[in-house]
Amino acid sequence: MQVSVESGEGLERRLTVELPAEKIDAEVTKRLQQIGRTAKLDGFRPGKVPMKLLRRNYGGQVLQEVYGQMIESSYQEAIQQEKLQPAGMPKIEPGESSEDDGLFRYVATVEVMPEITLNPLSGEVKRPVAEIADQDVDEMLLKLRKQRVTWSSVERDAAEGDQVKISFKGTIDGEAFEGGSAENVDLVLGSGRMIEGFESALIGKSKGDKSSIDLKFPENYRVEELADKPVTFEVEINDISEEVLPEIDDEFAKEFGAEEGVDKLMSDVRENMTRELAQRIEARIKNQAMDLLTEQNPIDVPSAMVDQEIEALQNQTRQQMAQGAGSFELPREMFEDQAKKRVTLGLLIGEIIKQNDIQVDNDRVKKRIEEFAASYEKPEEVVNYYYSDEKQLATVQNVVMEDQVVDWVLEQVTITEEQTTFAELTEQG
Structure with missing residues (x-):
């Protein structure tokens, strides 16, 4: 070969x-002889069919089978011989073959894994420094109270944040359209559920008021037939309610699992926020480290790997948007940059692990699992679950390996502290 x-x-x-x-022909002949032992053709007993007839009746099919198997086996030998690392499946095309030189040729086109040379790193990583203030706890408790909000009718003009019960009918050029009308629906003013201008037009209105609101659907509206079209809504306010937040008492605490009462709820809230703060600080540092790594180590990435990552991101997004239902199309362009970055990071992380012989730190794996399990009612059961499931354990091990690579990056760059707050970290995501 x-x-x-x-x-x-x-x-x-x-x-x-x-x-x-001649090697291919010999294999074809061998297989035809095997077929001839049992082949039944008119006028001939099994095992007595002439090779000429076997070739005429079965030769084409056998030749294709031999071609396929020899291409598969020789391709594997070829990439090993040339010390190539394919990044995907090859595209096989017939080459120029002739009887004169007695050779059969084919061309395999394939992308290979990039050769990576890691560059020395430099730059700065900012480590956020923050603590949980009493105000942060109060704001979190307010969010919990809003989860249990009730509404009470009021006799006054509607204000932002109120819930109004409305009936409305929308028309375009005087004609009603599908989905443009409803009776006695609840709408919180300022929630952004309706198109821009609808909710603000109801502020200051009273129960029983009827309004005619002229608006325009956004250019990128989710219903293509309505996008960028003018619309008129006839709206009647049937009721106005203001929110009533529950008091923070023992009953309220029990609704969030704090059976011991308010003190336990306050303790749980602060503990959970402290855990979240640590996770967000860790994530911020990790993102900066990974950005430095990719910026200072530009590499070519195989398009086949990027395509696979795009498909994975598309499927993940579909599941998040429709709980796995439907097969609606999502444009590749939405995910291309993210997919390329993830593939680049994966290759760089793999190279760092290989060159530095980084082994997973089992103590860190255990700590990571225990931290995750701490938020559950029976943490020991969660810990046992991870250690009894190889796939789940491997997921945590991969995360820890990434953390160890982040440590390797941080050893090479300058780390400065940056004062911030819990609110700022959560707002920035």
């Missing part, structure tokens, strides 16, 4: 593989 390799664009390689035609 002879192999020649040409470099194409980027990571593409073209392997021209030459196989002796």
